Amino acid sequence: MKIEFNFAFLDENTKRMIRRGLLKAVAIPGYQVPFGSREMPLPYGWGTGGIQVTASVIGRDDCLKVIDQGADDTTNAVNIRSFFQKVTGVATTTSTARASLIQTRHRIPETPLRPGQIMVFQVPEPEPLRTLEASEQETRTLHAYQDYGLMHVKLYEDIARHGHIATSYDYPVMVNGRYLASPSPIPKFDNPKLHHSPALLLFGAGREKRLHAIPPWTRVESLAFDDHPFEVQGWEAPCSLCGSRDSYLDEIVTDNAGSRLYVCSDTDYCTSRREEA
């Protein structure tokens, strides 16, 4: 028996509800819009929020790229890509430049995004204040009054304890000077790419049932102090495969003696650089 799906799996009512939510999310950059997250054919934590956003946005003429930690060939990325192939039949690609729609888990590609592209982020915890304040009632009030002192205290405690801000991923950002937002667990290396991005950035949290967005050309500042400015990670060695000194590198242990290799986390970027060379 051949199982027929509605285009992009979700029913039209659900898509409409998510679409209305996305429009409000774009109109209020950084604000978390509640939505009725549906049960998806994979568990929470595997990108159900991102999948629902992609399903509501995707059309027949889109070209979809899916990455997990920068890689096109990891389990999560391969599965989500083949899921959309099955339920939409759209073209897929691993090339950042060719994609019109990119769903991502925890990275922004190294190749600069272009106007008209849409990035969909899978978000485990959309509330940047959640580890500091467990109550949703309370965090909502803090956002309402733009009361973000808690987060500054947290970063200050980092400095007091470690001598520097130790947060290295999911580094909190101020969007359009109004809302404190979680950029999802991307490394802080990627935070500068959020600022004045030419592409539209959409965030979906399935378990937490929240959507938020950063429109193109929007001011996005990573929190910092005057005497402890925001800094991104750097590496002493270049990528062992393509030689890039500008990309985010993964550390790979290669033997029992503890030898290490550093390679680009963005597989498309690394491969295309090696092909050019």
Added chain:
Amino acid sequence: MLSAAFSDPVHDSQQTFRAMLSALAEPMIPGTLPRLPEAPATLDPACAAILLTLLDQQVRLWAPDLTEEAQRWLQFHTAYTSAESPEQADILWLVLGHERPPLARLKQGELRFPDRSATVVWQVEGFTELGAPCFEGPGFQTPRRLQPLGADAAFWHEWQQCNQHYPLGIDMFFAGNGQLVGLPRSSRLREESQACM
């Protein structure tokens, strides 16, 4: 007899949504609605496309200009709920220049839930840069000048007033003749003393 709406509802509403998403993400750039439905005479097909994409039984519409025929058509295709007053409406369809409720009466959301606010779909004849105010904010790479035909200084003053308590406010689409323009509450009028474009 009722006329048809989108010829391919699933894909036509997806295409319309993408045009709306782009319009709101980069405000005040005229975009094209790629799929226009058959619609009753008084309802511009561009506005009809937007309403078909947004409306269902979960949202309340305020549309004083809907003729009885258009109302039946829209009701049949979307099953929307009518709002009892403009204050209650989630979505409004208004014809720019016709009699309408003041924007200050529309839902602007609450500080904890600014998304619980109205979206206005304005039916307009077209757009012009002539005499238009200059806008800036999220989605503007550089400030831009544009306005729908029929908008005047009083209209922009009213709009500014009702969005002054950001993040509270209302979001708008202007549509007509196959085109649409978005204007989210996050957009700001640029001081006239500063250069535009």
